[in-house]
Amino acid sequence: MQTSAHPSDGAAPPLQNPNLKSCVNHWPDDARRCFQTIRGIVYEVSARADVGPLIETLKWGQPSWLPERKRTGTTLRCFWSPQRPERISLFVPCSTTLIETMKTLYPKTFEYEGKRGLHMSLTEDLPHDAIDHCAFLTLTYHRKSA
Secondary structure, eight states, X not given: OOEEEOOTTSOOOOOOOHHHHHHHHTSOHHHHHHHHHHHHHHHHHHHHHTOOOEXXXXXTTEEEEEESSTTSOOOEEEEOOTTSTTXXXXXXXXXXXXXXXXXXXXXXXXXXXXXXXXXEETTSXXXXXXXXXXXXXXXXXXXXXX
């Protein structure tokens, strides 16, 4: 099941997708709090960037956001794993140049994984500005540059 939402003020709507809720509810409190913060940033970026409604769903068992409007942006996924309980991660399609761009702009802000992932510690403050920038670049990835 997937849901789409586009709040007018940029605030994240209540989490309605039951599969996504179930997934995140199994995470520890600190990971759920970080997820909610990241989710809020994604929805703020969505409104500011005027990408239209977002599809919020699970992809590969990970909470994911993608603009409903075709050829606007690409998928941003968030993940926590009991195998690495000290961190939360964001993933983008490995066919993009997004991670390369983020490495150039924020070389020491994240721990990077190949062409698809960036990881953040759950014990440190989230890098809000860098997450915002990553969400913006991801949700607008297919727009033509002016």
